[in-house]
Amino acid sequence: MRRVLPRRISTLAVAALLVPLAAACGTDSADDSGAGSAATKPKKAAGPLVVYSGRSEELVAPLLTQLEKATGTQVEVRYGDSAELAAQLLEEGDRTKADLFFSQDAGALGALGKAGRLAPLSKESLDRVDQRFRAEDGSWVGVSGRVRVIAYNSDKVAKAPDSVHDLTKAEWKGKVAYAPTNASFQAFVTGMRVLEGEDATRTWLKDFKANSPQVYEKNGAVLDAVDGGKAELGLINHYYWYEKAAEEGAEKLKAALNFPKKGDPGALVNVAGVGVLKGNDRSAAAQKAVDFLLSKEAQTYFADETHEYPLAAGVTSKDDLPALGSLDTPAIDLSKLESLEATLEMLREAGMV
Incomplete structure (x- = not known):
């Protein structure tokens, strides 16, 4: 059964998105001499997939319930503002319990990618979405636009x-x-x-x-x-x-x-997207969650329930939306919205x- 984690947001808020903070919180500083070794680096116990969601509970809770059923993985969710959650993740660094960041916008994902906190996604997942709507370095991918x-x-x-x-x-x-x-x-x-x-x-x-x-x-x-x-x-x-x-x-x-x-x-064109946090013990489950959010089931949810553009190939909206390819949108690296x-x-x- 999916349960919602209590919201705990850093008082640093948006200011913590600035890259210099990443250097201070990227590793566990309790023992710098052994950072990264099995003896000193905190080890997460196996457990549910922890999702930090900048998308509202009202909007995506039904979808995350579908994710839990589709992947067979228990899901725990912390909801909050995307920028504030990104700040929280930067502050937590390697100690975070989060496995997946589901952001309302590309800027918050770009901040985490720039700070080196996101793991590369699979080429198969990335290739399902037009390159305009994913990170150039493969650290995050858009799921709706x-x-x-x-x-x-x-x-x-x-x-x-x-x-x-x-x-x-x-x-x-x-x-x-x-x-x-x-x-x-x-x-x-x-x-x-x-x-x-x-x-x-x-x-x-x-x-x-x-x-x-x-x-x-x-x-x-x-x-x-x-x-x-x-x-x-x-x-x-x-x-x-x-x-x-x-x-x-x-x-x-x-x-x-x-x-x-x-x-x-x-x-x-801005996107809601996802990235997998580095250093978690549930990377396989997190990648399965990314694939689910790019699946026909999830993409249809975005199209029909939130009236957004589905970004994965092969899914169309029931709304009379002009095709994304027909719009004269500006060429921009969405990661720079950070x-x-x-x-x-x-x-x-x-x-x-």
Whole structure:
């Protein structure tokens, strides 16, 4: 029976994602002279597969129950924020009890990969997913994807902008809704930093803030504001619209979606993904879990239940989603989204968080 581990999050939080911390916590320092030897390195007892999940219990608990049945391995889960869990894993280092990290976004996985905390995945697993949606060094792989989009009120907007750079124009002053404290918006800003540079991103944030956007806490509230006519445009992930359409009926929605064009940073595709922690005694079970999350059963769950893009070949969505290959998304190494602290500092400078 799968049980949920109590949540224990490091007070270092996002700051602990910075790479210098990895050097301090990568090994057990109780006996440096014997580090790595059987006599001194802590040995984990055989037991259940321990998963640190940055995806919410409400969203993925049914899937992890399926994982337990499919692999025949007992699973224990600790839920939390992806960035905070990554910080926890960096702090725990080799002493961690975690075997698998299931992250909401690529940035947290990139931080662990950069710190050398993730074991290489099998080539067979990696090859099931397009190289755009996995680590270049094979340390993690995406299992589901989401696209940044511009939602618009179809009664008020004849043609939505094709670029986030258009949102700083006077015609959209006070008419754009966004959620600056939401992780998906912050990942988008990080993507812009990687793609267009620090100065260009800082300028965009300044100009966007000066255009008086409407501030909301969550993407769902942004979409509701657009659908209700309080805002004409909104920055969200695609699946919020598809969730709302499934619940209320697409024909009843005033909100519609525009996918930004020409490699615009507003068209960022981020992924939820998994990595196997180094030094665990359940590497075979962890690899089986990775393979399950890339299986038709799990990929269909992502497509049908969370309205995300399945990333493994051979599975399609029941939603009327444009094919990922048809979208003019920016070319970016998703592991580089790990530089979240620099993004947060930039957002603080702009007065957004």
